[in-house]
Amino acid sequence: MVNVIGLGYIGLPTALMMASHGVEVVGTDYDEELVATLNAGKTTFKEEGLDELFSTALNAGITFTTEYQSCDTYIVSVPTPYDKLDKKIDPSYVVAACKTVLDVAPQGATLVVESTISPNTIDRFVRPLLEEAGRQDIALVHAPERIIPGNMVYELVHNNRTIGADDVEVGERVASLYASFCEGEISVTDIRTAEMTKVVENTFRAVNIAFANELAKVCRIGGMDVYEVIRIANKHPRVNILQPGPGVGGHCIPVDPWFLVGDYPETANFIRLALQTNFSMPEYVLQRAYEAMKEHGITDSSKVGIYGLTYKEDVDDVRESPTLQMLEAQAEHLGGAQMKIYDPWVETDVVPNQVHSMDEFLEGLEMVIVMVGHSQVKGKPELFGNRILIDPRNVMGKGKFVYKL
Ligand SMILES: NC(=O)c1ccc[n+]([C@@H]2O[C@H](COP(=O)([O-])OP(=O)(O)OC[C@H]3O[C@@H](n4cnc5c(N)ncnc54)[C@H](O)[C@@H]3O)[C@@H](O)[C@H]2O)c1
Structure with missing residues (x-):
């Protein structure tokens, strides 16, 4: 048994x-x-x-x-x-x-x-x-x-x-x-090899995502489309870059690589930097949203909503989610009114200002930050009407007022 x-x-x-x-x-x-x-x-x-x-x-x-x-x-x-x-x-x-x-x-x-x-x-x-x-x-x-x-x-x-x-x-x-x-x-x-292998697998993904996130920042400054760059670079037979995004969440990728940094602080520098890069993304997205608000003359944060609270699409797990990290950054550094939040997968109240239906969410909003590409909205920008979209997951397609990373 x-x-x-x-x-x-x-x-x-x-x-x-x-x-x-x-x-x-x-x-x-x-x-x-x-x-x-x-x-x-x-x-x-x-x-x-x-x-x-x-x-x-x-x-x-x-x-x-x-x-x-x-x-x-x-x-x-x-x-x-x-x-x-x-x-x-x-x-x-x-x-x-x-x-x-x-x-x-x-x-x-x-x-x-x-x-x-x-x-x-x-x-x-x-x-x-x-x-x-x-x-x-x-x-x-x-x-x-x-x-x-x-x-x-x-x-x-x-x-x-x-x-x-x-x-x-x-x-x-x-x-x-x-x-x-x-x-x-x-x-x-043996046991130690198995322990290390598992941590290495998640560290590999964290580092690769951090590379993509850094590329997104570089491409934005340089006026290049990071998604197109990665798409074409990945056609090289020995290149496989993951996608940039609004941060990493869940119980594994933002957690396990720290074990190596903690145990080998003098040596695991590259891994530490990768984690810091990933953790910088939620605030980066928020700053992107503030810039777009300025551009469109939106002065009131209550006209901006956050879609998605889980750490990835089509799950109900909110642990370490980029949205939670972003709300922390908002409270700590940027102030402003709390934005309205909706996630169809999260029925319980996890954060203040959370609503439980799409209609209630969209009411009064001029801009939506799509933090999670749940199937409910993926590839369906029309669900948000003519609102300005901040799309750090690249799931909304192209549009006049769809801002990527
Ligand atoms: N969630 C993932 O995607 C994932 C993927 C691969 C590996 N892991 C690893 O698997 C492990 C478990 O993760 P999880 O996501 O299932 O965690 P979890 O928090 O969902 O579940 C852990 C459960 O253990 C119970 N528990 C804790 N201490 C206990 C004890 N002493 N006796 C009896 N029950 C106890 C808790 O009540 C809880 O229900 C972690 O090490 C995690 O890193 C998680």
């Missing part, structure tokens, strides 16, 4: 996927409300294909509880934020979960940390727990996750995976557990 610990964006779909493929699974989360929701037959976030997967897993016998189970394999999928001051990983959730696992795990159990962790986290923070508890019988494994919100169910099945273990036999055993549903290639390696 597998006990999946932490039933958030990653743990829940993983638990459901295993259960749907013949593995006996119990899902555990210490959040009583979340467990009650799952036990009432409802999923806890919106994701393409998740509800169907949930029904299949329920029929296959998955159960949810706040209690840790006695079983042969544990998969820990709890948050791994970074410390905002020293930029190092905050391993406290992983440590707390692993400690509780050790209290209940039978002899010879396998403890898989699926959370994203900085290289050396298992050796520095988890292995000592085994030593303190006299539980060297427990096999440690790191199995990082690569799925992208919005396409999680597909990617869980089709992505390649990495499994890091102390010995190959344990690694292969855990690889075959994941192979119950994963059709991708599974690379078995």
Whole structure:
């Protein structure tokens, strides 16, 4: 039996996927409300294909509880934020979960940390727990996750995976557990390589996005179309530049690269600069909007609205979102009235001045900053009438009053 610990964006779909493929699974989360929701037959976030997967897993016998189970394999999928001051990983959730696992795990159990962790986290923070508890019988494994919100169910099945273990036999055993549903290639390696590989993957994307963002700024000063430049440059067989945008959000790309900056502050300079470039974008967009307001004689910020609160299109996750970063920049540096905000994917009130329908949102607006390219509006500028559009995602097409980055 597998006990999946932490039933958030990653743990829940993983638990459901295993259960749907013949593995006996119990899902555990210490959040009583979340467990009650799952036990009432409802999923806890919106994701393409998740509800169907949930029904299949329920029929296959998955159960949810706040209690840790006695079983042969544990998969820990709890948050791994970074410390905002020293930029190092905050391993406290992983440590707390692993400690509780050790209290209940039978002899010879396998403890898989699926959370994203900085290289050396298992050796520095988890292995000592085994030593303190006299539980060297427990096999440690790191199995990082690569799925992208919005396409999680597909990617869980089709992505390649990495499994890091102390010995190959344990690694292969855990690889075959994941192979119950994963059709991708599974690379078995040592723990530190697996830890580093996952962080490197997200760092690669952060650096590439930062490059695109810097190009956007350069092209604007130089009077060039960055999208056209990138489109053509990418026709080169060995060039693949990502797209610029209003910043990076979510739980991965703006977070994981900091682990390397925190642990190697003298060396990881290029990565630090990339992150700073990405974090400069929400304020850059805001300044762009203020310039356009000036150009069009709009003096009142309440005539400007922000469409999109999530960190990417067609998901309901607002963590670290560029819109939230932009609102912070607005409050801290630029003052002015709070702009009206609408996101069709976010039903709860996350920020002041948030409205819950497109009609209510558009009323009285002369300008809209489209921070997220949800399918609702992508390629449909007519939905905004003749309002001026600030389009840092490049999803509105060209138009007389459509301003890109
Ligand atoms: N969200 C993503 O897109 C994504 C992608 C790849 C990897 N990851 C990584 O996966 C890990 C989990 O991320 P997430 O987005 O699922 O987080 P999340 O916040 O959505 O979910 C974490 C869950 O763990 C529970 N939890 C925390 N401590 C616990 C404990 N001690 N015992 C029981 N339950 C506990 C919380 O209540 C929460 O429900 C992180 O390391 C993240 O970096 C996330």
